[in-house]
Amino acid sequence: MGIHSREPKCRRGLAMIVMIIFGSLLSVFVSPINDKRERKTLAGPSETVQGVMAVHSELLPEKKLSICIGNLLDQREFYYEKEKNGFLDSSRLISKTGPCWLRRYTVEHAVTCFDRLDSNRDKLETNPVLNRRKQLRFVFMGDSRIRQQFLNFIRLIPDYDKQSLPNPIPFHHHGDIEITSDILGVRVSFKWRPLINDNVTETIRQWAITDSPERPYWIFLSMTAWHMLQGYGADYQLYQKKISELGPLLGQLANVSQVIWLHQYPSVDFYGGIRASNTDIVSEKIYGYNKITRKILESLRTRIRIWDSSNPLVEEYTRDCTILKRDEKAKIGDPSVPMDYASAYFNCDDYIHTGYAALSQATQLLFNDICNSQME
Numbered sequence: 001m002g003i004h005s006r007e008p009k010c011r012r013g014l015a016m017i018v019m020i021i022f023g024s025l026l027s028v029f030v031s032p033i034n035d036k037r038e039r040k041t042l043a044g045p046s047e048t049v050q051g052v053m054a055v056h057s058e059l060l061p062e063k064k065l066s067i068c069i070g071n072l073l074d075q076r077e078f079y080y081e082k083e084k085n086g087f088l089d090s091s092r093l094i095s096k097t098g099p100c101w102l103r104r105y106t107v108e109h110a111v112t113c114f115d116r117l118d119s120n121r122d123k124l125e126t127n128p129v130l131n132r133r134k135q136l137r138f139v140f141m142g143d144s145r146i147r148q149q150f151l152n153f154i155r156l157i158p159d160y161d162k163q164s165l166p167n168p169i170p171f172h173h174h175g176d177i178e179i180t181s182d183i184l185g186v187r188v189s190f191k192w193r194p195l196i197n198d199n200v201t202e203t204i205r206q207w208a209i210t211d212s213p214e215r216p217y218w219i220f221l222s223m224t225a226w227h228m229l230q231g232y233g234a235d236y237q238l239y240q241k242k243i244s245e246l247g248p249l250l251g252q253l254a255n256v257s258q259v260i261w262l263h264q265y266p267s268v269d270f271y272g273g274i275r276a277s278n279t280d281i282v283s284e285k286i287y288g289y290n291k292i293t294r295k296i297l298e299s300l301r302t303r304i305r306i307w308d309s310s311n312p313l314v315e316e317y318t319r320d321c322t323i324l325k326r327d328e329k330a331k332i333g334d335p336s337v338p339m340d341y342a343s344a345y346f347n348c349d350d351y352i353h354t355g356y357a358a359l360s361q362a363t364q365l366l367f368n369d370i371c372n373s374q375m376e
């Protein structure tokens with residue numbers, strides 16, 4: 001299966017080094033500010049926003065930035081600023097009203113956020129029936145690209161009584177995953193649905209019309225990439241038809257849940273030691289699929305949100321891959337080192353799965369979108 005045959009295998013030692021190098025690629029340019037702020041914000045979840053702002057303005061005396069609140073996932077409302085040296089400042093976003101800062105979410109912050117989301121739910125939702133739900137339910141539905149986002153999301157859920165099914169989560173798992181914490185009252189699910197099919201439409205329809213405990217509070221979807229594969233027809237017209245059928249149901253669900261459609265990140269078009277050329281899912285093709293998806297979903301005028309504001313992070317990552325001409329081939333096939341999720345997806349030897357350096361920043365952005373309005 002084309003999309004998975006290129007997933008990387010490598011030795012952990014080298015993996016760590018590459019990860020560190022990559023981690024610094026995105027962070028080094030903002031580190032003088034970020035590092036200080038991060039250390040201070042670790043003070044704990046009880047810290048007030050005013051407190052953090054004071055710390056921030058102390059570091060940037062001329063600019064008193066407020067925390068970013070709003071639809072941070074839509075690039076047309078909030079976007080990363082490119083600095084003069086060409087690198088992104090991942091600690092801030094720019095909106096119509098100027099710059100604002102992004103909180104660096106820790107596990108403690110995430111716990112505070114979940115608690116407040118839970119207690120504020122009756123205020124947030126107009127439908128009184130919904131308050132009967134016991135768990136804050138997040139669903140990530142689609143292919144391995146949204147699985148990556150899911151795996152990064154659950155890293156911020158503390159291990160009080162966290163349960164995982166299956167446990168451990170197999171590498172490259174093509175199946176559903178459930179993470180629950182009764183203490184937090186949180187349930188996060190991954191649903192392996194790489195293609196838009198009858199099962200997906202039927203599931204969304206049921207959630208839209210019935211207020212069951214299965215209905216997500218937030219749902220994140222990504223199921224475009226497999227539609228581009230030759231093995232599944234690579235049929236642009238068919239994809240349009242499918243998304244046009246699913247769209248209205250998602251729109252209906254968006255009246256009672258937060259529905260987020262993840263735009264496809266760019267791919268690494270020349271990857272690995274041999275600089276293999278990926279032909280199935282190239283960035284240009286992705287651009288076309290993103291464009292038509294937005295056109296169709298927006299024409300419905302619903303509350304579905306398209307998430308594309310973290311694309312520049314991934315563009316930065318793929319650019320680095322091209323410049324650095326990384327060769328991870330030597331690591332493939334070493335039986336002494338098991339692959340796991342912690343060390344996977346960072347080494348440019350994989351055209352479709354975005355590196356951790358960019359992905360972890362995208363997860364931070366997501367937590368800022370979900371939580372910032374709760375943290376005051």
Ligand SMILES: *[C@@H]1O[C@H](CO)[C@@H](O)[C@H](O)[C@H]1NC(C)=O
Pocket residue numbers: 198199202203
């Ligand atoms: C979709 O598929 C899953 C897993 O195969 C199954 O458990 C579920 O019942 C199906 N849902 C619908 C609505 O067909």
Ligand SMILES: *[C@@H]1O[C@H](CO)[C@@H](O)[C@H](O)[C@H]1NC(C)=O
Pocket residue numbers: 248251252255302
């Ligand atoms: C969402 O709710 C509004 C107000 O009740 C309604 O007018 C609209 O048709 C609903 N949208 C969808 C897609 O069901």
